[in-house]
Amino acid sequence: MRHWTRLAATLSAAALAALASPARAADEVVTVGACQPITGRFAFAGIAINAGLQDYLTLANEKQLVPGRRFNYVYEDSGYDTEKAVACFKQIMAKHSPVIMYGESTGLGKAIAPELNSRYKVLYASASFSSELADPKTHPYSFISGPTYSDMFGVLLEYIARNKGAAKPKVAFFYSDTEFGKDPIPYARKRAAELGIEVVNEIVTKAGAVDVTSEVLQLKKTNPDYVIFQGYILSPIVEVIRATKDFGLKTRFMGTFWSMDKGIIDKLGPDAEGYMGVNPYAYFYDESAPGIAAMRAYNQKVRPEVKYQPNSYIQGWFTGMVYVEAVRRVVAARKPVTGENLAAVLDTIKDWDTGGVTGKVTFVNHKAGVGRVYRANAQKGVFEPASDWIYSK
Amino acid sequence: MLIGNYKETYASDEALFRTPATRAWMAVGALAALLFPFLAGDYLLYLADLMAILALGALGLNILIGFTGQISLGHAAFMGLGAYTTAILASRLGLPFWLSIPAGGALATAAGMVVGVPSLRIKGLYLAIATLSAQVIFEWVFTNWTSVTGGIRGLNVPPASVAGFRLDTDGRIYFLIVAVTVVHFLLASNLRRSRWGRAFVAVRDRDVAAEIVGVNLFRTKILSFMVSSYYAGIAGGLWVYFTKVITPESFPLSLSIQFLAIVIVGGLGSVKGTVYGTIFMTLVPEVLKAGTGVARAVWPDAQSYLFPLRDVVFGLLIVVFLIFEPHGLAEVWNRVKRFFSLWPFAK
Numbered sequence: 001m002r003h004w005t006r007l008a009a010t011l012s013a014a015a016l017a018a019l020a021s022p023a024r025a026a027d028e029v030v031t032v033g034a035c036q037p038i039t040g041r042f043a044f045a046g047i048a049i050n051a052g053l054q055d056y057l058t059l060a061n062e063k064q065l066v067p068g069r070r071f072n073y074v075y076e077d078s079g080y081d082t083e084k085a086v087a088c089f090k091q092i093m094a095k096h097s098p099v100i101m102y103g104e105s106t107g108l109g110k111a112i113a114p115e116l117n118s119r120y121k122v123l124y125a126s127a128s129f130s131s132e133l134a135d136p137k138t139h140p141y142s143f144i145s146g147p148t149y150s151d152m153f154g155v156l157l158e159y160i161a162r163n164k165g166a167a168k169p170k171v172a173f174f175y176s177d178t179e180f181g182k183d184p185i186p187y188a189r190k191r192a193a194e195l196g197i198e199v200v201n202e203i204v205t206k207a208g209a210v211d212v213t214s215e216v217l218q219l220k221k222t223n224p225d226y227v228i229f230q231g232y233i234l235s236p237i238v239e240v241i242r243a244t245k246d247f248g249l250k251t252r253f254m255g256t257f258w259s260m261d262k263g264i265i266d267k268l269g270p271d272a273e274g275y276m277g278v279n280p281y282a283y284f285y286d287e288s289a290p291g292i293a294a295m296r297a298y299n300q301k302v303r304p305e306v307k308y309q310p311n312s313y314i315q316g317w318f319t320g321m322v323y324v325e326a327v328r329r330v331v332a333a334r335k336p337v338t339g340e341n342l343a344a345v346l347d348t349i350k351d352w353d354t355g356g357v358t359g360k361v362t363f364v365n366h367k368a369g370v371g372r373v374y375r376a377n378a379q380k381g382v383f384e385p386a387s388d389w390i391y392s393k
Numbered sequence: 394m395l396i397g398n399y400k401e402t403y404a405s406d407e408a409l410f411r412t413p414a415t416r417a418w419m420a421v422g423a424l425a426a427l428l429f430p431f432l433a434g435d436y437l438l439y440l441a442d443l444m445a446i447l448a449l450g451a452l453g454l455n456i457l458i459g460f461t462g463q464i465s466l467g468h469a470a471f472m473g474l475g476a477y478t479t480a481i482l483a484s485r486l487g488l489p490f491w492l493s494i495p496a497g498g499a500l501a502t503a504a505g506m507v508v509g510v511p512s513l514r515i516k517g518l519y520l521a522i523a524t525l526s527a528q529v530i531f532e533w534v535f536t537n538w539t540s541v542t543g544g545i546r547g548l549n550v551p552p553a554s555v556a557g558f559r560l561d562t563d564g565r566i567y568f569l570i571v572a573v574t575v576v577h578f579l580l581a582s583n584l585r586r587s588r589w590g591r592a593f594v595a596v597r598d599r600d601v602a603a604e605i606v607g608v609n610l611f612r613t614k615i616l617s618f619m620v621s622s623y624y625a626g627i628a629g630g631l632w633v634y635f636t637k638v639i640t641p642e643s644f645p646l647s648l649s650i651q652f653l654a655i656v657i658v659g660g661l662g663s664v665k666g667t668v669y670g671t672i673f674m675t676l677v678p679e680v681l682k683a684g685t686g687v688a689r690a691v692w693p694d695a696q697s698y699l700f701p702l703r704d705v706v707f708g709l710l711i712v713v714f715l716i717f718e719p720h721g722l723a724e725v726w727n728r729v730k731r732f733f734s735l736w737p738f739a740k
Contacts (some may be wrong), residue, residue, distance in 0.1 A: 038700045077682065077700045082643070087679070090563075093435040097419075110547070114637045128719060132546060148704070168639060177536060179545040179642065 007087070012393035013094045018261040022319035027070040030327055030337055032057060033092035034073070035103035037127070038118075040080035043295075045258075045312035047199050048105065050075055051128055051317025053102060054178020058358035059298055060324045066331055069137070071206075072322070082107040083359040093120055100323050106130040109142060113125065116141050122339035123326060123346075125319050129257060131182050134367040141343045143366040145389055146317040146358065147231065147392055149180075151369035152256040155327065156390030157188065159373045160226055161195040162387075170250075174215070181207065184256075188228075200224050202220060205236065212236045216243040228254045238267050245271060252276060260383065261311050265376050273378040276386060278371040281358055289356025318357055325349065357387025369393075412726025426571055430564040438563040440675060446631050448671040451655040452581055453624025459652075459662030460590065460592045461617035462597030462622065463512050464520050467470075467527035468625055473532055473644030475501040480548045481541060481641045490553035490569070494630035501626025502619045504531075505716040509618025509668050535641035544685075547640030550633050560634065561669055571629050577624060582664050584620070593617055594662075651678055658711060660721025669722035678707055 012253075034053060057071040074096050083110040084219035088289035092098065103126035110132070116124055117140060125144045125356050126133070131148035147155065158171050173188060175181035187204070192199050200222040203215050219227065219240075226245055227244075229237050234256075241253050255264070255277035265272040285308070286292045295317060299306055329345040330337050352361040359370040369392035374383035400406045410416045454468045475497035482493040508527045512520055542548070545658060552561035553569060553606050560566040584590045592613045595603035604610050651674065659670020669698055685699040718725050 039704060068437075077703075079704075084678070087436060087439055087443070094434045094436050107640065110638045110640070111636055114549075114552075114561070177545075179640065180462075182545050231737050 001375075003205075006058050023169070027068055029072045029158055030066075030069050030100070031072045031074065031096050031098035031175050032100045032102070033089075033098035034075035035078035035085045035088035035092065035094055035104050035108065036075050036102070037080035037104040038077040042080040042104065042127070045127065045310075045315075046131075046314035047078070048265065048310045048315035049319075051268075052313035054316075055295075056304070056317045056320030056324070059069045059294075060320070065324050066328045069327060070094075070333060071327075075102075078104050078108070080104055082111050085297060086111050093122075097113030098122060099337055099342065099390050100124075100327075101126075102126060104320065106111065106148075109133045109139070113139055113142075119187065120339070123323070123342035127315070130179065131367075132183070134365050136366050137348075139205050141339055142200065142238065143322070143343075143346055144368070145315060145322055146257075147369045148308075148367055149184035149256060151367065151392035152278045152280070152371055153184040153228065153230070154189040154191055155371040155390045156226075156228055156254050157191050157195055157197055157368070158390050158392070159278075159387055160197055160269065164197075168196060169226065170198050170200045170222070170224040172203065172219060172222065172227045173199060174203045174205075174227050176207040177204050178231050184230060194293065197278060207231060209236050210239060212239045212243060216240060216247065219244055220247050222247060223249060224251055226252050226254055228256075229259055230256055233258050233309070234264060234267055237326065238271075239263065241268060241271055241275065243332075254278070257311065257315075260374065262381065262383075263310075265378060265381050265383070268378070270378050272376040275376040277383075279311060279383070280368075280371045281310070281311060281318055282356055283374075284309045285382060286356065291355025291357035294355065295357070314357065318354070321354060321357065322346075323351075325352065359391070372386060400540045400719060405585055409579070409586075424617060427577075430567045431442040435563060437569060440679065442563050442567055442570050442635055443557075444671050444675045445570045446628050446635060447652075447655065447675065448668055448706035449574045449577055449631065450625050451577060451652050451659070451671055453621040453628070453668045454652045455656045455659070455662065455664070455667050456581060456584070456593070456624065457617050457621035459657055459660075460585065460593040460597060461614065461667075462600075463509075463614060464517065465524040465618075465621065466521050466595075466646070466649050466653070467524040467531070468507060468532035468621070469527040469644040469646065471501045471622040472632065472648070473507060473535060473641075474504055474622075475547075476633045476639055477535060477629075478626070479543055479630035480550045483632065483633070484548050485549050485626035486517035487551075490634055494573075494627060494634075497630040497633075498623045498626040500658060501629065502623040505618040505620075505622025505625075506615055507613045508622070512614045512618065519691075525646075528649060532641060532644065532646075535644070540642070544549075545641060547638060549644075550637050550639065552637060553634040561637075563635075566635055570635060573627065577627065578664060578668075581624075585664070589613070589616060597662075616647030654711070656666045657712065658721055660723030663721065663723035665726070666723030673722060677680070677710065681706060 001206050018268065036050040037043060038050060044368050053373060054073050059071045062068050064223050075094060076088045076092060078088040089112055100123045103124060106128040109126050109128055122140060125145050128145065129144055131150045133142050134148050148187060154163045160171065171192060173185060175185060188329065201218060201224060203218060237255060237259055244251055253275050259281060260277040260279045268275065282289045282292050286294065299309060326342045327337055328339045329348065334339045334348045346363050346366055349361060354361055361368045368390050372385055372389050373387040375386040377384050398412050410419055429441065448471050454465065456467055457463050479493040479497035482488040508524060511523045536545055536588055552559050554560060560569055566646060592608045595608050596613050597689065601612055626630045655670040655674050658673055660666025671691060681703045685703055688699055
């Protein structure tokens with residue numbers, strides 16, 4: 001008899017629960033597809049980006065951020081290989097017909113562009129910050145989830161101009177001969193001239209070069225106040241900083257997004273003190289941002305063992321935020337959720353408060369040109385803000 | 394059981410498709426290839442196009458390595474050279490594909506002639522390093538000759554068109570790619586039966602002996618390099634119309650290595666083997682990917698292990714396979730064929 005009561009109680013509870021949430025069952029599904037570089041040489045970021053994006057979309061479902069819509073996230077590994085990534089893109093499009101896609105690289109963004117524009121017409125973001133993809137004329141469905149590399153240089157140069165002394169500041173650009181390295185340089189030269197900053201040196205190396213003796217000697221000759229690295233992750237930034245310290249130069253070193261994670265402080269040890277750079281996002285340990293606190297709370301809930309998430313995780317999370325915001329705006333305007341409508345609302349996003357995950361976001365030309373300058377605190381092993389959010393011009 | 398096939402002329406003995414059964418299968422294959430784009434989805438068509446292009450490029454390398462016994466680590470660079478020539482002619486001068494692709498092939502041929510010169514003096518590993526320099530030099534040119542190649546950002550190429558009909562989808566370009574590839578495969582099969590083809594094999598088997606019987610070593614080796622890079626150049630041209638965008642990062646050293654792997658896995662010196670090798674190298678990773686997809690449904694947390702594991706499995710497959718069949722997939726295929734045609738009298 002007791003069994004019967006218990007069963008009846010369970011059944012009625014289940015029935016009640018089903019009645020209580022009729023909206024959930026009827027929710028329209030918004031499919032988000034992703035080709036993530038989970039293996040290959042970009043895996044260090046790909047795994048974290050994937051986790052961040054997936055987590056935010058799950059959270060959006062839990063909190064019903066877009067009433068009446070449920071996000072379905074499907075992803076595949078694309079191995080940081082353009083051909084595999086294109087195959088992955090086509091496979092996901094054919095199998096799941098998503099309205100939003102995420103891609104692994106600049107290469108994929110360029111390779112898929114002709115078909116994205118003419119056939120697929122889905123909202124597309126990627127791990128790339130290349131300024132080439134931030135052009136609504138040639139890439140009407142793509143956006144950059146943050147500033148482009150050019151914008152990041154803009155933020156750094158702005159910071160240098162604001163903090164200059166009596167003399168004209170001298171800057172050197174130190175970059176790799178890859179697309180990643182060369183992307184912002186033409187803009188950076190122009191912007192430096194506008195801000196009255198002298199570019200005394202441009203040093204180009206192979207990506208991941210290790211022997212930097214001759215490059216450091218060049219720096220010694222021109223003795224710049226700042227060196228800005230672009231197109232590297234760790235190597236040769238670490239080697240250059242050590243070698244210039246040995247020469248007794250007072251130069252300050254700066255990096256952009258990929259060389260602004262905790263890893264570089266760990267590698268440099270005490271030499272990291274004073275290393276600076278631009279990050280479009282707040283750090284996982286930021287105490288002042290409610291958006292980051294929500295992220296920490298979510299992580300605490302689903303994987304309590306994790307105490308730190310890298311910047312790429314936040315990059316994925318923020319991309320998820322933009323996706324959800326775009327869908328929310330399209331739904332609010334009572335339009336069908338299609339790639340075309342999603343891409344059209346991008347540039348209506350103005351002064352959008354992301355809860356401190358980034359500065360207030362305004363999309364112009366499908367990118368949000370805002371970032372913050374951070375300085376490494378070697379003792380604590382963290383990056384601390386050295387400026388407020390700066391908007392690139 | 395087939396006990397043999399009767400031939401009355403030398404011509405029929407030398408024919409490409411010797412038995413009625415082969416001819417029938419070839420017809421079936423041709424029909425299947427024609428119908429494929431109407432039946433397959435985007436994803437399969439993309440893979441088919443990609444495989445046809447890779448097979449064409451790999452065939453070029455097989456002529457050099459498998460037929461002539463020379464080695465090259467710069468094959469991707471020749472493909473890049475053909476691709477850039479085609480892309481520049483198509484995007485800047487607006488040439489149609491039937492001019493720009495052969496032009497790419499021609500320039501790659503000329504470059505192959507130059508790069509092949511050291512092969513007269515150096516062999517084996519030394520030649521591998523000499524050809525590696527071609528890879529490095531061409532890659533550098535693609536990256537740094539910005540006014541012509543578009544530098545690191547590369548070039549966008551308009552789709553090929555035939556009489557106003559734009560070949561702008563994978564299904565449409567399929568016909569162009571497959572037609573060009575099939576013609577070049579037939580050419581290579583014929584090349585092997587010709588005087589030059591026999592000279593290639595003679596040089597491969599023993600160059601001194603070849604010279605004694607009257608094969609001009611220098612000319613033969615250079616010709617082999619030229620044919621090889623011509624194939625790569627044509628493959629590059631097709632690749633441009635297939636992807637419609639070209640950057641220097643499209644033709645890395647790893648692509649040269651991939652060609653090498655296709656040739657070795659498929660079977661050195663085997664035209665058919667090149668096809669098998671390409672299918673193996675392209676489809677097995679995709680099949681493994683589908684496999685991890687199934688495993689992920691059962692065991693969702695395993696993705697962080699499964700994805701990297703796939704590469705390990707792929708690598709192991711190649712190693713195991715080379716140990717058990719050093720003559721490549723072509724030989725496996727022959728064995729299977731023999732088994733069925735002799736069954737039940739032999740095993």
